[in-house]
Amino acid sequence: MSSLSLVNVSVGARLSQISAKVAKGTSVHLLGENGAGKSSLLQLIAGLLCADSGDVVYQGQMLKDIPLAQLATLRCFHQQSVQPVFDLPVNEYLGFYLQNYRDLPSPLEHVFELYHLLNKKITTLSGGELQRVELCRSLIQVWPAIGAGEALLVLDEPLQALDIRHQLAFLEYSRQLVDQGNTLVCSSHHIAQSARYADKIWCIQAGKLIAQGGAEDIITPHILKRTYQCHFDVKRHANTWQIDALGASDPP
Numbered sequence: 565m566s567s568l569s570l571v572n573v574s575v576g577a578r579l580s581q582i583s584a585k586v587a588k589g590t591s592v593h594l595l596g597e598n599g600a601g602k603s604s605l606l607q608l609i610a611g612l613l614c615a616d617s618g619d620v621v622y623q624g625q626m627l628k629d630i631p632l633a634q635l636a637t638l639r640c641f642h643q644q645s646v647q648p649v650f651d652l653p654v655n656e657y658l659g660f661y662l663q664n665y666r667d668l669p670s671p672l673e674h675v676f677e678l679y680h681l682l683n684k685k686i687t688t689l690s691g692g693e694l695q696r697v698e699l700c701r702s703l704i705q706v707w708p709a710i711g712a713g714e715a716l717l718v719l720d721e722p723l724q725a726l727d728i729r730h731q732l733a734f735l736e737y738s739r740q741l742v743d744q745g746n747t748l749v750c751s752s753h754h755i756a757q758s759a760r761y762a763d764k765i766w767c768i769q770a771g772k773l774i775a776q777g778g779a780e781d782i783i784t785p786h787i788l789k790r791t792y793q794c795h796f797d798v799k800r801h802a803n804t805w806q807i808d809a810l811g812a813s814d815p816p
């Protein structure tokens with residue numbers, strides 16, 4: 565069953581006639597150059613941007629007909645950059661979102677290694693520390709749905725600012741969440757990590773979905789060149805990928 569269907573969706577000059585399906589319990593990574601439309605598509609999927617034409621259907625219901633309060637229990641949206649406005653310690657900030665939970669769910673505390681950050685003021689965190697707190701906050705919002713394997717996780721550049729250890733910890737954890745039935749749609753500028761961890765990759769170029777499929781079909785020099793206007797050398801190892809960008813001009 566499809567968790568999410570996009571049917572011929574357009575938004576101004578930002579997205580043009582996008583049609584795709586996301587099965588429940590799968591992960592989709594969006595690749596594309598700056599300004600291609602990845603964030604716009606994620607905002608649309610999260611119900612935060614209205615389509616000019618076409619439909620977004622989530623679990624058999626038109627997304628625009630789902631009350632925001634209900635949607636907020638089913639899907640979370642992690643923004644690409646968040647400026648903290650509250651000068652609060654991290655534990656008090658996250659406490660706003662915990663609702664009926666007394667403590668931070670331990671998998672989140674563990675994956676995002678928040679132990680030593682909990683008493684720090686949120687305004688004093690490094691970029692990567694803030695990213696870990698914000699990812700944690702996004703997942704807390706839908707924690708009951710995650711537990712039931714019913715959540716839709718819409719994450720704009722979740723790997724941004726994370727060091728490599730925290731990138732891998734997040735990617736491994738998101739794989740577990742997807743294997744439990746949750747659905748993940750995220751954007752990424754880390755092509756090799758996406759090739760390794762995504763079930764499906766969507767390539768966005770100038771607001772159009774120009775290619776979609778598994779990594780073995782999509783992560784090719786030809787499709788990456790169409791996506792990024794850049795030449796690539798691609799090598800696949802056992803379960804990792806080596807992807808070298810060779811530059812915009814023709815290779816010698």
Ligand SMILES: Nc1ncnc2c1ncn2[C@@H]1O[C@H](COP(=O)(O)OP(=O)(O)OP(=O)(O)O)[C@@H](O)[C@H]1O
Pocket residue numbers: 577578596597598599600601602603604605644
């Ligand atoms: N609120 C807005 N109103 C009008 N145009 C917008 C708005 N937000 C973004 N755009 C435009 O839509 C296009 C797609 O932007 P978007 O943020 O979706 O790109 P992106 O693929 O996420 O890029 P990046 O990799 O730089 O994050 C860009 O041309 C951008 O200038």
